[in-house]
Amino acid sequence: MLFKRLVGILPVVFGVLVLTFLLVHLVPGDPVEVMLGESATSADRSVLRAELGLDKPLPLQFADYLTKLIHGDFGVSIHSHAPIAGLLAERIPATARLALLSLVIALAIGLPLGIAAALHYRRWPDRAATLSALTLSAMPHFWLGPLLMLVFALWLGWLPVSGMENDASIVLPALTLASGLAAILTRMTRASLLEVLDEDFVRTARAKGLPERTVILRHAMKAALLPVVTVVGLQLGSLLAGAVITETVFGWEGVGRLLVESIEKRDYPVTQACVLAIALTYVLVNLLTDLLYSRLDPRVRFNA
Amino acid sequence: MSAGRWLRLALAALILPVVLIGCSRPNSSTEIRFAIAQAPLTLDPRYATDAASERVNRLIYRPLVDFDVHFRPVPALANWQCRDALHCRFKLGTEGREFHNGTRLTSLDVVATYRSLLALKNSPHTAEFANIAEVAAADENTIDFTLKAPDAQFPARLVVGILPAALIAQNHDFARHPVGSGPLRCVEWNRALRLERISDRQRIVLEEVRDPTVRVLKMLRHETDLVQGDLPPELVAYLRSQPSVQVKEVPGANYSYLGFNLQDSLLRDPRVRRAVTLAIDRDTIVRQALVGGSRPATAILPPEHWAGNAQLPPYPYDPEQARSLLQQAGVPLPLKLIYKTSTDAQRVRLATILQAQMRPAGIDLEIRSLDWGTFFDDVKHGKFQLYGLTWVGIKTPEIYRLAFHSQSVPPAGANRGRMQDAELDGLIARQNWQAATERIHALLPYAPLWYEGQFAAMNRNVTDYAPASDGNWDGLVRISKNIAEFEN
Numbered sequence: 001m002l003f004k005r006l007v008g009i010l011p012v013v014f015g016v017l018v019l020t021f022l023l024v025h026l027v028p029g030d031p032v033e034v035m036l037g038e039s040a041t042s043a044d045r046s047v048l049r050a051e052l053g054l055d056k057p058l059p060l061q062f063a064d065y066l067t068k069l070i071h072g073d074f075g076v077s078i079h080s081h082a083p084i085a086g087l088l089a090e091r092i093p094a095t096a097r098l099a100l101l102s103l104v105i106a107l108a109i110g111l112p113l114g115i116a117a118a119l120h121y122r123r124w125p126d127r128a129a130t131l132s133a134l135t136l137s138a139m140p141h142f143w144l145g146p147l148l149m150l151v152f153a154l155w156l157g158w159l160p161v162s163g164m165e166n167d168a169s170i171v172l173p174a175l176t177l178a179s180g181l182a183a184i185l186t187r188m189t190r191a192s193l194l195e196v197l198d199e200d201f202v203r204t205a206r207a208k209g210l211p212e213r214t215v216i217l218r219h220a221m222k223a224a225l226l227p228v229v230t231v232v233g234l235q236l237g238s239l240l241a242g243a244v245i246t247e248t249v250f251g252w253e254g255v256g257r258l259l260v261e262s263i264e265k266r267d268y269p270v271t272q273a274c275v276l277a278i279a280l281t282y283v284l285v286n287l288l289t290d291l292l293y294s295r296l297d298p299r300v301r302f303n304a
Numbered sequence: 305m306s307a308g309r310w311l312r313l314a315l316a317a318l319i320l321p322v323v324l325i326g327c328s329r330p331n332s333s334t335e336i337r338f339a340i341a342q343a344p345l346t347l348d349p350r351y352a353t354d355a356a357s358e359r360v361n362r363l364i365y366r367p368l369v370d371f372d373v374h375f376r377p378v379p380a381l382a383n384w385q386c387r388d389a390l391h392c393r394f395k396l397g398t399e400g401r402e403f404h405n406g407t408r409l410t411s412l413d414v415v416a417t418y419r420s421l422l423a424l425k426n427s428p429h430t431a432e433f434a435n436i437a438e439v440a441a442a443d444e445n446t447i448d449f450t451l452k453a454p455d456a457q458f459p460a461r462l463v464v465g466i467l468p469a470a471l472i473a474q475n476h477d478f479a480r481h482p483v484g485s486g487p488l489r490c491v492e493w494n495r496a497l498r499l500e501r502i503s504d505r506q507r508i509v510l511e512e513v514r515d516p517t518v519r520v521l522k523m524l525r526h527e528t529d530l531v532q533g534d535l536p537p538e539l540v541a542y543l544r545s546q547p548s549v550q551v552k553e554v555p556g557a558n559y560s561y562l563g564f565n566l567q568d569s570l571l572r573d574p575r576v577r578r579a580v581t582l583a584i585d586r587d588t589i590v591r592q593a594l595v596g597g598s599r600p601a602t603a604i605l606p607p608e609h610w611a612g613n614a615q616l617p618p619y620p621y622d623p624e625q626a627r628s629l630l631q632q633a634g635v636p637l638p639l640k641l642i643y644k645t646s647t648d649a650q651r652v653r654l655a656t657i658l659q660a661q662m663r664p665a666g667i668d669l670e671i672r673s674l675d676w677g678t679f680f681d682d683v684k685h686g687k688f689q690l691y692g693l694t695w696v697g698i699k700t701p702e703i704y705r706l707a708f709h710s711q712s713v714p715p716a717g718a719n720r721g722r723m724q725d726a727e728l729d730g731l732i733a734r735q736n737w738q739a740a741t742e743r744i745h746a747l748l749p750y751a752p753l754w755y756e757g758q759f760a761a762m763n764r765n766v767t768d769y770a771p772a773s774d775g776n777w778d779g780l781v782r783i784s785k786n787i788a789e790f791e792n
Contacts, residue, residue, distance in 0.1 A: 029677035033684065037353050037428035038706070038718040045715060048426045079345055080479060146517045154525055161522045162513060164495055249515050253495055265345070266677050 005290070009283050016279040017069075020272050021062050029266040030054075031078050052078060065272070075269040077262075084273045087258060092277065094164070095247070095254030099239045101174040103232070106181035111228075113182075114189025115216070121194060129186055137183035141242055145176045145249040162251040173250040177242050181235050188231050192224040199223070226297055233289025237282035335498075335507040336766065336785050337527065338777075339519045341534035343512035344497065347490060348478035349465035350421050353428045355696050359777045360497065360510065365465020365484030366400040368414065368447075375609045375699050377460040381409070381485075382447070389454030390437075394462075396445040403468050404489040404502075411441035416469030418449075418462075432461055456735060460700045487781045501781070508780055523549060523761060529785060532760040533775050536650045537595050543761045550766075553597040553759040557773040559604045560694040561750040562643075562658070567722045568689050570635060574748065579629040580641070580690070581751040583665035584658060585621035590754050593657055597757020603741045604695055604703050606755055606773075611701035611737040616745045619752070626665035637666035643690040644672045646679050651692060658692075684714045686722055694756065697774045701737045708732070708749055723749040 032049050049055045053064060068075060074084035117129035139147075152172060153161040159168050196202060197220055205215045244256035251257075255274050262270035344357035349365050352358050370380040381401075382394040394414070401409045418439045424430050435458070438450040451458060465484050468476075476483070482490045488508065491498040496511040511528065513519045516535050520543060522528040535543075544551045562580070564571045571577055586600040600618055607614035630639055643658065645651045652673050659669040669690075674682065683691050695703065706712055710729050712719040725747060731740040744750075760771040760779070769783040 027678065028681035030681065033681075033715065034677075035351075035426060035428060036431075038684070038714060040428060040431045040715070041434070042715060044425070044431060051425060082480075142515075146515070146521065149518065149521050154521055157525070161525055161527050162518050163511065163527070249518060251511070251513055251518070264676060 012283055020275040024268050024271050031266040034266050074273045077270050078267045079265050084270055088277055091255045091258050095243050098173055102177035102239055105174055105178035106185055109182040110185025111189055113186040117190040118193035133183040133186040136179045141176050141245045142249055144179055148172050173246050173252050177246045188228050192227050196220045196224045233285055236285045240278050334787055335509050336529050337509045338530045339513040339522055339528040340510055346479040347482035350427050361465050363488040364482045364486045366486050367465050368394055368462040369459050371699050384459050390451045392449045394447045400485045403483055403485045405483050407468055409485050410444045411447045413466050413469045414447045415439050415441050416472045417467045420472050457700055457702055529766050530762045532771055540595050540759055548764055549761050550764055551759055551761045552770055553757050554771050554773055555597045556755040556757045557606045558694050558696045559601050559755055560753040563691045563750055564721050565689050573633050575629045575633040577748040579626040581619045581748055582622045582626040583662040583667055585661050586754055589657055595757045595759050598754050601752045601755050613738055613741040623665035630666055638668040640668045641689050642670045642672055644688045645692045646676050647673050683720050704740050705732050721749045
């Protein structure tokens, strides 16, 4: 069944490839003009266009691109002439580190807040947690980032403003990136736990005289976490998308920033490779989430 | 577990990473850190066209020719003599003759650099040198250029940095590992570009920080020592009010303008273009919405340029006259025009000011803010009525040929408004720049706006740095930093 799921990914990846290729080639802006400027002759432009393969019809260009991709060749950057596989190998670990730390922070903030809110439904902890979640989700990253810089870097002097110079540099971008997910997790955990707390098995556990902590952590949370796992899987993709803004604001040299730079320079091959890398990660994380879900809940099986 | 404990746990999760990693220290090293808005794209001067690359390459490499304060070509590596309109001989001087790899710069390196420029298929500069018929070394210090057609501006074109011939032959990757003979050498270019001054081994680090607010925050926290340009006026004013920061401003030479599409049914009428030009209150914008050192403009080249024209009268703000011109032209009011600009916040803000200023003249300006690639593509393809741009780092009057000659319509040049005027073509061909600027001033293919001032903000312990009128970073050759002052 796992094999079936893996095969099922292929049409998705192909769809992403086609869409990215078309979108990148259909937006206005010509890499040849970006490279040669305005004083180049038409002959120079034609030569370079032919050299880059941009003079061929789009389907042929796509076929070339696909053939190279199957052989593991992402091509080279039109501007820096650097192999794209190398660029991605440099940038993916930075984005992965940022996304994973953001996930950990979001879980560490979202789960306790959600539990506190559910256990004290309609009392001040619930209101405080809900308000915090709403505030966090309403803050765009390009605004929250500089705000955190102002507080933690300038006023408190605890962390660097931006860059990747030392280990501390990752904290502020990770907090910024985690904010949205933390808010979603808070609300999700709260809603899920509230639902579970009304279930018979929780009542039974309490009736058995188990301590409240055991009832919540060992019984209720186990069931309440199932939908949370799904949300975490889906939101990991959003973390990658959010990294595009966060990495730009914080000068974090990850895939998101590479993507933005490549779009500005109309560096088609780099844009395509970045989008493909992000899409693949999204698809694989979703697959992993499904697998984990089936482990956590025996009722869910792929052949069901 | 009580609610308080759960909440404390969440709070701890928020604060813990900050505290665990501990307090970071601001930059107190001897390195001078310079936060720039855009990193250079390439350190190979044969390919560089963006402002950041050209500014860094000026420091790493040395060209044959440079410019003085009046933008006249002056010797850099070599002085020259043109025997006739087709033959120029360049003699290398004594300064800057050692490449950073220890080899000596000779005429063979000059020849190799220019021959490689002519042979490259994907260099934006190749077309500029297409007029060179031959470049040859007469001896170790002498280079002879032979041209296909007479070109009085030829020496002023030889501003490309010289590369070592041996490395050109090896196809060396100058883009990432530059080797020049300039006052600064490249130590490494990883996340930041680390340069070292040859004279005293002072390290200078150029770090890309795209967000203007972040650049200011880094300045205030001493994570960077210097920022230059690319900040909105209110952030410059804020920096000026900070006791730890000094701001230096100089008059700018980069020309901002509003371009007209002369093929547009409305804008092909000179009265309409004049009306739009009279509907802009430049003085107020310069005073209120631009950084210090900005001044109203009348032509692409500033008055202090040897080919500048200080006699051109500025267009006043006269919405009444603008309105009556539009009525004379038979245009129904309000006149609806679309103005295209980039997404840069300051450009959009200036567009809204123009929109408000034009309203009393009966012009209803619709602003279209587009991402840079789309915007510039539209401009080059003539898909606009009005657009706003700035010419950066212009040194020679050849810009008038590139921007207004009838044969320079894109893709053959930058005549984006499709100006077609035989008289102007003739003036440009005869290089009669005074008359050409007067003609352009009368025809108004551009509504002249302003030369935006240049500024640099630096920490108090940074000395010997001043911004240049075209925004170059030549001041890095002299800049110094007093560490003791910082630590006190």
